[in-house]
Amino acid sequence: MHWTLFTGAALLAQAIGHPTRQNDISCPVVFDGRIPQKSTGSSFVKGELSYDPSYVLGANLTWADVLRFPKGPQSLFDNSTSKNVEVTIDDRSIFTPSPTNRQTGFRRAELQPKPANATDSVTGIKTLHFSLKTDHARALNYSHEYQLVWLENQDYSANQFTIGTGTPYGSTNTSPKDARSLFILGTSASSPQQTLFKTAFTPDVWHNFGLVLDFNANKVEVFYSKGSDSLKRKTKFLANDLSNLGQYHFGVLKKPTGPGGIDITKQGFQEGGIHEGVVYGGIFEENSAKGCISVARGVKGKTS
Ligand SMILES: *[C@@H]1O[C@H](CO)[C@@H](O)[C@H](O)[C@H]1NC(C)=O
Ligand SMILES: *[C@@H]1O[C@H](CO)[C@@H](O)[C@H](O)[C@H]1NC(C)=O
Ligand SMILES: *[C@@H]1O[C@H](CO)[C@@H](O)[C@H](O)[C@H]1NC(C)=O
Numbered sequence: 467m468h469w470t471l472f473t474g475a476a477l478l479a480q481a482i483g484h485p486t487r488q489n490d491i492s493c494p495v496v497f498d499g500r501i502p503q504k505s506t507g508s509s510f511v512k513g514e515l516s517y518d519p520s521y522v523l524g525a526n527l528t529w530a531d532v533l534r535f536p537k538g539p540q541s542l543f544d545n546s547t548s549k550n551v552e553v554t555i556d557d558r559s560i561f562t563p564s565p566t567n568r569q570t571g572f573r574r575a576e577l578q579p580k581p582a583n584a585t586d587s588v589t590g591i592k593t594l595h596f597s598l599k600t601d602h603a604r605a606l607n608y609s610h611e612y613q614l615v616w617l618e619n620q621d622y623s624a625n626q627f628t629i630g631t632g633t634p635y636g637s638t639n640t641s642p643k644d645a646r647s648l649f650i651l652g653t654s655a656s657s658p659q660q661t662l663f664k665t666a667f668t669p670d671v672w673h674n675f676g677l678v679l680d681f682n683a684n685k686v687e688v689f690y691s692k693g694s695d696s697l698k699r700k701t702k703f704l705a706n707d708l709s710n711l712g713q714y715h716f717g718v719l720k721k722p723t724g725p726g727g728i729d730i731t732k733q734g735f736q737e738g739g740i741h742e743g744v745v746y747g748g749i750f751e752e753n754s755a756k757g758c759i760s761v762a763r764g765v766k767g768k769t770s
């Protein structure tokens with residue numbers, strides 16, 4: 467009851483142009499991955515931030531080589547104390563987790579929340595927030611498939627969900643319009659490969675997501691908005707397998723192009739001379755066990 471009244475007041479305040487801003491995030495925060503204004507690439511290298519200092523990066527690269535902090539409009543959940551971060555890839559972005567596993571099929575760099583495998587962020591009912599934006603100076607090549615945000619399970623055998631763009635690897639009939647969409651892929655028993663949500667990846671504007679992840683019931687509900695609009699519910703709760711814990715990735719994994727039946731981690735075609743990147747903002751996760759979801763700074767909404 468109190469909760470409903472509060473939401474009503476917040477929505478009214480928003481409607482008359484004075485959103486309540488006492489607390490940026492209206493629900494209990496589980497992970498705050500927003501980037502403090504003063505941080506630099508070296509802050510990431512030193513492990514001063516909420517992200518792993520050494521994963522996932524090309525061999526011999528550091529975060530100081532890979533991250534940029536572009537100015538420009540901030541995302542829905544950033545403010546004067548935080549800033550944008552861009553994850554870039556180039557020809558050096560070849561992840562080599564061991565000498566015998568040199569992933570030449572991919573170009574990749576991804577921020578991973580620490581501590582790794584934190585069960586609190588992959589149990590219960592949580593909402594994962596993040597915003598994405600293209601960089602026209604480091605455009606993606608939509609002939610390739612990209613993963614931009616995903617949850618990878620703890621034995622690395624699959625992703626529970628993946629936000630991606632581009633031409634799905636192996637596809638021969640993707641229209642240019644579809645290739646420039648942002649899609650959320652998932653998996654369920656009845657639908658091993660399913661698209662949970664799809665929208666145009668309009669260049670140079672923020673795309674804001676709130677993914678309500680019900681790890682108890684294996685369901686996902688998608689909230690989304692563009693620019694500085696408040697998040698709106700875009701799907702009902704959809705069955706999706708969220709089991710087997712794991713880790714979040716925020717960054718660019720560019721798959722190769724090529725034929726089916728190859729090991730795309732090591733084979734396939736990657737053009738040389740690339741300089742690509744994606745801008746991230748407002749990364750955090752909140753507890754939605756009681757139906758609470760932040761839909762804008764200081765504005766509470768309700769999950770289904
Ligand atoms: C990384 O550095 C090591 C040691 O200097 C070198 O042997 C290796 O070839 C480098 N790897 C790449 C991909 O540059
Ligand atoms: C900005 O966000 C931070 C982190 O949520 C919060 O502590 C701070 O109060 C906010 N500042 C303003 C000016 O809204
Ligand atoms: C996460 O847990 C799995 C399984 O225990 C382990 O193989 C993996 O190395 C862990 N990841 C990190 C980054 O610690």
Ligand SMILES: *[C@@H]1O[C@H](CO)[C@@H](O)[C@H](O)[C@H]1NC(C)=O
Pocket residue numbers: 607608609610723735736737
């Ligand atoms: C995009 O990627 C394809 C396949 O790698 C490549 O042939 C093409 O030259 C690239 N286009 C641009 C504009 O970089």
